[in-house]
Amino acid sequence: MVAVSVSRDQLGPAGGAGGPSSHQSGLASLLQVLADGTRLRLVIALSGGERNVTDLMEQLRLPQPTVSHHLGILRMNGVVQPRRDGKRVFYRLTEPPTAPGALRFSAGGATIELTTP
Numbered sequence: 029m030v031a032v033s034v035s036r037d038q039l040g041p042a043g044g045a046g047g048p049s050s051h052q053s054g055l056a057s058l059l060q061v062l063a064d065g066t067r068l069r070l071v072i073a074l075s076g077g078e079r080n081v082t083d084l085m086e087q088l089r090l091p092q093p094t095v096s097h098h099l100g101i102l103r104m105n106g107v108v109q110p111r112r113d114g115k116r117v118f119y120r121l122t123e124p125p126t127a128p129g130a131l132r133f134s135a136g137g138a139t140i141e142l143t144t145p
Contacts, residue, residue: 055140058133061105062142066090067098071121074108075131078120107133 062068066088073079073087085095099119102108111118123132131142 058105058107058140061101061107062133064098064101066094067102067107070095070098070102071107071131074119074121075125078111078118080116080118082116084119 062071069088070084073084079087081092081095081099084090084099085092088095099108099110103110103119106122108119109122111120121131123134126132126141129143133140133142
């Protein structure tokens with residue numbers, strides 16, 4: 029089980045006739061990225077620290093194209109950052125875990141925290 033907390037004051041007022049605020053749009057996009065099971069598994073794997081693609085493939089038992097595809101989506105959305113070392117690429121979370129079992133993500137001025145009880 030995972031608990032999600034979002035600070036209401038960070039979201040700003042609900043979207044009126046003009047639509048959702050930028051905070052709400054950013055949060056919705058981030059939640060959409062994290063809603064994919066493969067990407068969530070990658071994020072959890074990276075919560076233990078920097079890993080290369082081969083390590084992630086072995087741990088998650090997924091082919092390289094799948095891992096690279098989902099890491100690319102996480103990178104484009106600011107969840108992970110790559111570091112190249114020769115031919116190998118290492119990935120780490122943009123925001124390191126705040127505590128064991130706790131992950132924090134920010135987008136569009138809003139922050140969400142995922143915790144495991």
